[in-house]
Amino acid sequence: MPTDDHILLMENITKRFPGVLALDDVKFDLKRGEVHVLLGENGAGKSTLMKILSGAYEKDDGTIWIDGEQREISSPRYAQELGIGIIYQEFNLNPFLSVAENIFLGREPTLAPGVINWKRLFAKAQEILDELNVNINSKEEVGDLGVAMQQMVEVAKALSLNARILIMDEPTAALSRHEIQQLFRIIRHLKKQGVAVIYISHRLEEIFEIGDRVTVLRDGKYIDTRPVKSISRDELVRLMVNRDLDEQIPKKKAKLGPVVLRVDNLCVDNRLHDIEFSLRKGEVLGIAGLMGAGRTQLARAIFGVDKISEGKIYVDGTEVSVSSPRDAINAGIGFVTEDRKSEGLVLNRSVKENISLPNIRKFLSMGVLDFEKENRTVDEYISKLDIRTPGRDQNVVYLSGGNQQKVVLSKWLCSHARIFIFDEPTRGIDVGAKKEIYQLMNELTAKGVAIIMISSEMPEILGMSDRILVMCNGRITGRLDGEEATQEKIMKYALGELNEAV
Known part of the structure; x- marks a missing residue:
């Protein structure tokens, strides 16, 4: 049972996908007005756990308590009604609409049925932006804003829903150091207002700057929860990967x-x-x-x-x-793009198809596709890059971000760029996973x-x-x-x- 200072308690959460046990008896709790960091390697289950909390996925087992009451979060809309807001790494904004329209999309104030009260819309949006102390005009078109300001619009959108639990998934991935500090200022402001923040990041230095507690998941299992002040960077790494990473960036000089x-x-x-x-x-x-x-x-x-x-x-x-x-x-020339989901992968296609489609000519013999050669080649890259997947036929949408990135790399390795x-x-x-990518880069330059x-x-x-x-x-x-x-x-x-x- 949750205590009075807990706004959220998740117990024994289990989630299965075809061929994958994504979460296995996981627990997580959140106190009012704290920043609780959720940490783990790609594929550890962080995003899956948060998608269950935000109503995007339904859990297979377990219990969720909000404000001391047991809840079944069956949809994103119900999660919003409970005061849960989520800001994904890939923003969910319409670039052709104004900031205000994005903040209140589907919830616009009206003068009469079907008639938007534009004056009230822009004013309400501007109130939230001013409260966050960000220099954004609510009438600006979102597409004209930089990445950092678009993220502030996402924060404002969550607050417009009266979010008391705010999930931030890799919020600083595309921000400069100055922009990160601006985001941290806003997070500290939200804490003072009693908002509880779940913060997902792979940048360990940020955890010690903004976090109060940290929970580590590994391979879909709960590992530990610690106060940030009582744990070192090396301890966090060991909890995440169950091994020492003595050399975080193992650069090897190649003969030029x-x-x-x-x-x-x-x-x-x-x-x-x-x-x-x-x-x-x-x-x-x-x-x-x-x-x-x-x-x-x-x-x-x-x-x-x-x-x-x-x-x-x-x-x-x-x-x-x-x-x-x-x-x-x-x-x-091969190009591993920054936005792997929209530019590097076909998400609703298999690992096999994503690796082989750009290289399909390699598997043709007299105009006929050599399935055995194709399967053998794809399996070779799955093994070589340690792509964690139930098999070559798994759709890449079900893979973690790190494993998706490895599929993109496999595509270009197969092309012999x-x-x-x-x-x-x-x-x-x-x-x-970073160390694995660095080691792969070393192997490439050595060749x-x-x-x-x-x-x-x-x-x-x-x-x-x-x-x-x-x-x-x-x-x-x-x-x-x-x-x-x-x-x-x-x-x-x-x-x-x-x-x-x-």
Whole structure:
């Protein structure tokens, strides 16, 4: 039974999917006005547990108590009525509607049936935004806002529902350090108002900055709950993975070969300006910068997604015309996108199909698909990358984020790309899976594969890069050797305080 200071108690929660026991007798509790961090590797069951709490999934067994009363949360709407709000890593906003319309979508104040009271709508939304002390006009179109401000709209939407329990799933994954501090300020404000926050994150440093307690799940099981003040980073890692991770970023220097990619004076409309760099065989070239610096636009241009307005691209010394992703693939370039769900995967298709579809020509013999060869190849990558799935025919939508990322990587490994572009390769991935990705990158560079790695995580950029390019406002402002680079230098270039061109 819950105590008076508990707003939430979940006991013996079990959830099964076809071939998978996602949650096995899990417990979790939440006190009023606290930040309770939910931690675990991808596939540990964190998101499943929160989807049960928010009404997206129905539990197979267990009990949920809200304010001391047992509840059966049968739908997202009923969860909202109970005061439960959730902000997913992928925002649920309509970019073509105003901030106010997004906040009160489906609940707009009316003058008469079917007639929206626009004045009241904008005023009510502005009240919530002002209460959060964020500089957003409720009449602005959401699509015109940056990622950080869109997240604040999600917070405002949850508060408009009178949320007393707020679930935040990887809320800082796409934020700069300044934006993270702004979010933390809002979380502390919510705590003072009595709102209880469930905070899911793989960034261990954030746990010690914002968390009060931390619960660890592993392989769908409850492991432990501790006050944040009484546990160390190393202890958390051991609880999560049941092993010591002595080297969080195990970079291995590869022997660098000749230049395999050269970009000369590349421009994309008003977004990229005079980009020039080279990439050598076996090298990891890190690209750092703040949100909006143009890093992803650069990756999209090299891969043929965005049209180049000026400049040239050379592969192995020969100029190539990259006007489409197919051109890039034919040139030996693979692109692991930042948004794996909408750009890297077909979620309602199997692991097998996601790996083999882009490489289907490899499995054709006289125009006939060689199923045995296809199955053998897919199973090889499932084993090599330790993709945790009941089998090759499991739809990827049921896999954890880390395992989905491994499926994306398998697709490009199968294509035998010689140049990889990794855009935020470990975004939303736990420390154990991160190390696996780093080790895979080491294996690739040892074989002579060249890697461009875009990352917002400073330890990742500093730890894995042989050289680092820093971007600001669509330009390369700094170039650093991996050994000379420091967080301070990178940040000064990223902010435009230093500029190699000046």
